[in-house]
Amino acid sequence: xxxxxxxxxxxxxxxxxxxxxxxxxxxxxxxxxxxxxxxxxxxxxxxxxxxxxxxxxxxxxxxxxxxxxxxxxxxxxxxxxxxxxxxxxxxxxxxxxxxxxxxxxxxxxxxxxxxxxxxxxxxxxxxxxxxxxxxxxxxxxxxxxxxxxxxxxxxxxxxxxxxxxxxxxxxxxxxxxxxxxxxxxxxxxxxxxxxxxxxxxxxxxxxxxxxxxxxxxxxxxxxxxxxxxxxxxxxxxxxxxxxxxxxxxxxxxxxxxxxxxxxxxxxxxxxxxxxxxxxxxxxxxxxxxxxxxxxx
Numbered sequence: 084x085x086x087x088x089x090x091x092x093x094x095x096x097x098x099x100x101x102x103x104x105x106x107x108x109x110x111x112x113x114x115x116x117x118x119x120x121x122x123x124x125x126x127x128x129x130x131x132x133x134x135x136x137x138x139x140x141x142x143x144x145x146x147x148x149x150x151x152x153x154x155x156x157x158x159x160x161x162x163x164x165x166x167x168x169x170x171x172x173x174x175x176x177x178x179x180x181x182x183x184x185x186x187x188x189x190x191x192x193x194x195x196x197x198x199x200x201x202x203x204x205x206x207x208x209x210x211x212x213x214x215x216x217x218x219x220x221x222x223x224x225x226x227x228x229x230x231x232x233x234x235x236x237x238x239x240x241x242x243x244x245x246x247x248x249x250x251x252x253x254x255x256x257x258x259x260x261x262x263x264x265x266x267x268x269x270x271x272x273x274x275x276x277x278x279x280x281x282x283x284x285x286x287x288x289x290x291x292x293x294x295x296x297x298x299x300x301x302x303x304x305x306x307x308x309x310x311x312x313x314x315x316x317x318x319x320x321x322x323x324x325x326x327x328x329x330x331x332x333x334x335x336x337x338x339x340x341x342x343x344x345x346x347x348x349x350x351x352x353x354x355x356x357x358x359x360x361x362x363x364x365x366x367x368x369x370x371x372x373x374x375x376x377x378x379x
Contacts, residue, residue: 315342
């Protein structure tokens with residue numbers, strides 16, 4: 084079936100258009116909306132990123148005006164607004180991630196798990212939280228580290244990982260746990276053999292036994308105080324805080340600290356926050372890692 088002339092004209096007109104230029108006033112409006120709803124802030128140098136991301140979505144909706152799209156997001160019907168906002172947040176907040184990013188942090192988790200097995204009574208439960216899990220590489224990396232230690236020590240303990248993110252489309256990808264061969268080939272071959280199955284020449288999927296250890300859920304970090312998550316042994320939050328203002332970073336980390344169990348550990352991205360202290364936490368000194376342990 085050949086497309087109608089009207090459809091062809093719309094497609095052709097978009098294909099030859101450049102990204103619409105955004106005024107300073109429009110940038111401020113969009114920046115404020117994003118910060119109010121997600122806490123993330125965009126600096127002026129990120130204006131081209133915002134323009135391009137919005138333009139791609141506007142092409143899909145056959146819109147050519149930033150103000151019209153803005154009004155559709157803030158003044159449309161409740162259901163339509165929620166659905167469209169979910170799609171847009173996915174475009175604006177999903178960042179590049181990989182398996183075992185920041186090896187020092189995973190080495191620290193490995194050491195913590197070893198100590199947990201040695202010090203806790205048999206059949207204890209290790210509860211882990213991956214904050215800002217994106218497409219799942221981080222929680223599955225944590226699951227591999229923990230599983231390796233449990234098997235090596237023939238532990239009868241149990242572990243579970245809660246993985247949260249603001250983007251529903253991203254969480255759907257994480258649940259499927261299907262990754263391109265280029266991402267998976269960076270994983271140690273022994274781990275790849277144990278925890279993945281090859282679907283075809285280009286794709287691998289995490290084995291069901293590992294996937295079952297991870298529970299994915301939507302969570303906006305602005306709502307941490309109300310989140311029904313508590314007494315976590317490990318909270319892993321990396322590559323997310325850099326998108327927030329300094330005061331917001333401190334607020335988020337403080338609320339995460341309140342979710343730790345006694346003796347629990349908060350692992351952050353190196354350099355993502357400075358000059359932060361909490362009366363119940365002490366700094367964990369470990370090479371190439373930034374972490375704090377709840378001491379009371």
